[in-house]
Amino acid sequence: MARFGGAPGDWLDLSTGINPRPYPLPAFQGSDWAALPSAAALDALEETARAAYGCPGAAVALAGAQAAIQLVPWLRPPGRARVLAPTYNEHAAALRAAGWEVSEVSSLSDLAGADLAVVVNPNNPDGRAFAPDDLLALRRAVGLLVVDESFADPTPEISLGRWVDGGTEDLLLLRSFGKFYGLAGLRLGFALCGADMANRLRERAGPWSVNGPALRAGQAALADRAWEAETTARLLRDAGRLDRLAEAAGWRGVGGTALFRTYETGGAQAAQDRLAAAHIWSRIFPYSPSWIRLGLPGDAAGWARLEAALAGR
Template identity: 65%
Template sequence: MRRDHGGNIDAAKARFGGADWIDLSTGINRVPYPLARLAPEAWTGLPTAAAKEALIAAAQTAFGTQAPGVALAGAQQAIQLIPRLTPPGLARVLAPTYNEHAAALRAAGWEVEEVTSLRALAGADLAVVVNPNNPDGRVTSPEALRALGLQVRRMVVDESFADATPETSLAAKAGAKIIVLRSFGKFYGLAGLRLGFAFADAATVARLEDMVGPWPVSGPAIETGTRALLDRPWAEATTARLTAEAHRLDAIAAAAGWALVGGTALFRTYATPDALAAQERLARAQIWSRIFPYSPSWLRLGLPGGAREWDRLEKALSDAI
């Protein structure tokens, strides 16, 4: 079954026409990590064990954990695999959130309950929390998550949008009962590399490695990811820029009469009078946004990249007033 997602820019082009689109329907950094020339072996040879180990070490350093980890083709691959780690049982997902978690669990035979409070997750065989949450930016403290971990058989914490707020991360506590997922492509703006990580205990990581086989991540992704994850000056400068620009976007949206629902440094979600109408107004300016089937008012925007994109968005929103 095809599920509702951002990034469906082809559908926007087919419906509204035009070629010069700005895709703000995802939470992907539009000022990506600069690509450097790669060693020829990254393209011509199979990834080596040493290269894979270096990537995991870089990820552990970047994410502040010593827990065993596995590199995957995006956090999405982990979401697809985790339901198969154990026999199906009762899963509870803190909602509304990224819809692939519940969908992947249901497809694997789990009974899934989508709940709206952290307390309601207690008693589950598997609890899922996206933190910070997509799309409303809700943050659950690491202390609250650790307490929840004592009340469930196992917990998945999806930290795909946690790069700019490392204080929210539970990666250092990943283990047998807590699986922590991290994305690479969003913060580093290189989603096409398809790189993400799962951190847990050694047995769980070994099981995931068996499930994906010896080469789940390409040589170019390994070399680029290792380099980027160790580049702390870039990450710190990018966090500062994104944080400032998130406030800038909030001000532009407020001037258009939209109220902030929440968000992260990579996306903002607003309450609008009519989300579908707002999306269509932006689309006529060839700017694509994200709306949600469960809310008639919520619209999510990623942050523009560069002065030209900011000018186009500000004009489109001012014209909509």
């Protein structure tokens, strides 16, 4: 805004991978705001999450997937960690801050031999996705495999949730609630793991790690399978629509998920500036001079603005 002008309401923010049409909030009770979150409400949410994610093991509710990322380095003594990159940079940052020796590698096979390995599946920002069999094979070659499934909601077939049971100690899955359900401000996410690891995570997180409104909204949303199916279909359609607009503008698709798309532009800074001149914000990356990432517009007006900007109108 300082450079291109406008007020916050004038801008279309496509820099995130958050569903622009959020889940409709349930009716809250006064106790959701006035009382400390109850153990019963937390248990109910976690049971609903286990069912939604198809996980026989534990689902530990936390204040967003980021909270889980911050706790992962403390589950084991620091050693050699490898992160499949390029990806969400907070994984490597959290591990380094806790004293881990971190290497960022470019292929799944390069993760073998690590005391702790991190894979984002599907990956942010290029959308690389790995089949469960490939990740299960990797699981046998590392000490602890951490799979961040924050963008997996529209593609549940790639999730490792069904392989996590009460005795699992070498596999940890991270799930974001706010991205698919469009309620990032609630700060809710889950760690799917075995019982012992769940206990260690809860001890680290401390009491009342999830607020009352998030407990109620999360349980309602995760139990609403009809909304999930309708939203998945819409997001997939909209992702295809975004690809067609970008291709018409001369950009080449790199990949992405149903919540964001990444394109080869030939010049990322120039492409971002072009959109920003129309008060549309996007995401570019320090490791690529040509990639740009776009989220999805949420309404007809947003689509029209993006189409006009990409067409140079």
